[in-house]
Amino acid sequence: MIERFEARTLSPMSATSPFPAELTPDLRPVRLGIDTHQEPVIYMRADCPVCRSEGFEAHSRVLVSIGERHLIATLNVVRSEQLLAVDAVGLSEAAWQRLDPAPGERARFAHPPPVESLSDVRRKIYGHELGDEQLNAIVHDIVRRRYTDVELAAFVTACSGDRMSVAEVTGLTRAMIDVGERLSWDASPVVDKHCVGGLPGNRTTPLVVSIVAALGLTMPKTSSRAITSPAGTADTMETMAPVNLSLAQMRQVVEREGGCIAWGGAVHLSPGDDILVRIQRALNLDSEDQLVASVLSKKTAAGSTHVVIDVPVGPTAKLRSPERAQRLQSRLLAVGERLGLTLRVIQTDGRQPIGRGIGPALEAHDVLAVLQGSLDAPQDLRARALLLAGEVLELAGRAPAGGGAALAAQVLDDGRAWAKFQAICEAQGGMREPGVAPLQQPVLATASGCLLAIDNRRLAQLAKLAGAPAAPTAGVQMHVRLGDQVSRGQPLLTLHTETPGEMAYALEYVQRHNGLFLIGDPA
Secondary structure, three states: OEEOOHHHHHOOOOOOOOOOOOOOOOEEEEEOOOOOOOOOEEEEEOOOHHHHHHOOOOOOEEEEEEOOEEEEEEEEEEOOOOOOOOOEEEEOHHHHHHHOOOOOOOEEEEOOOOOOOHHHHHHHHOOOOOOHHHHHHHHHHHHOOOOOHHHHHHHHHHOOOOOOOHHHHHHHHHHHHHOOOEEOOOOOOEEEEEEOOOOOOOOOHHHHHHHHHHOOOEEEEEEOOOOOOOOOHHHHHHOOOOOOOOHHHHHHHHHHHOEEEEEHHHOOOOHHHHHHHHHHHHHOOOOHHHHHHHHHHHHHHOOOOEEEEEEEEOOOOOEOOHHHHHHHHHHHHHHHHHHOOEEEEEEEEOOOOOOOEEOHHHHHHHHHHHHOOOOOOOHHHHHHHHHHHHHHHHHOOOOOOOOHHHHHHHHHHOOHHHHHHHHHHHHOOOOOOOOOOOEEEEEEOOOOEEEEEEOHHHHHHHHHHOOOOOOOOOEEEEOOOOOOEEOOOOEEEEEEEOOHHHHHHHHHHHHHOOOOEEEEOOO
16 A cells, blocks of 8 residues: 555645745736746746845745645745736746646745755754654655755765764654655565666666566566666666656555566655756765665665665776775665564675666667567676576575575566566566667777776766767667777767757867776786
């Protein structure tokens, strides 16, 4: 069943608003069609009666009310008579969708009440430890959209850099669970897997879900879109099937097929995490403690009981040293135990990309090649998926210790995993073929020798400059792996783009950064 919690009824859209009823003169709402991502933004003329009487200025926080619907938005002030009428308020797409004005409805405005939990954010900035009640208040205010992006950035930064205790991470995780929906399942155990990221092309989730579900286990997989990478699992999966499933749709797919691969942001499990991820993306910041809260809140909210977590370690991966990986592993296990989760954390080789494709459609082609047993399927992606699927099977008691990978290989080789993947895609709305970029350009080796190192971070940046993930077919296709002997003029990778401008951006980046590959003589 889907459990709902009283705390969630206190959203800004609630009919029972916690905000004052004394509102200013009204204005006519106008849909401007401006995409401000998830942040509600409104636009007023500087000489309109609301701005003049209330003293609103650019970047003021404003309580907006239309009927019984409320939200707190950031104000942008317009000083042109041509752009907006004096009796109108412009709404960004995020504001329009949440307020949903009916024809003839008017918008009213007020100063929002002070956000008391910001004092706790300031306490954290100065190094004080926060308790469960304080973290709960912060997360609830974040989900109510009472924080500006600047205030969100302050909270994210204050909690980064090993500044949180295990108790704080546990409190943050619980708060993030409490503000969202929560699933429960009749089956037991309910399994899941997660990779902490930082490894381009590591698209094992569709393979693991297909193998595990084909063996009768329940795996309601919610996946993220790209944060600082060229593709998240949801981006890749979306090139093959719909991923924007509602909770009801997700439940139907899982009850029918045993597993799903859905975008977590669409099902409102741990919605505070989605807001914080947006800020982390803008800051290009990965906080390990917030990563723990993000991963475990999503797994717990989805009803998972047994989770395998993949931690790639390498000089240009997210976790660069075994020591950092060990700290993260300890945090995951400690918080997981407090939440009642059964976790298994494994450290894996993160020195180079997995598979050949880096970018949504390119990674999807790799996944399909492995599922279909193609002779040219990337064997490193197959091997990693079998390793992780085997760990899930052993953790769930479906395979004996050391026997999980062999069982997973049987399911992959005899076609059961491919059949299950097709069934999951159909249940999610229909399977489709990932596309191919219209523009392709090889990047050639400038020296001969042994390939000694690959820079994961620069390769990910290169794929993003090529257009991924916004352009689904864009990215990088790898042709070499560590230890290969390469010759001058040999293709190392091929750039895939959808526009000439993105190709030019990517090629210029290659010319400026000659450290993508290290070619030389082995020591």
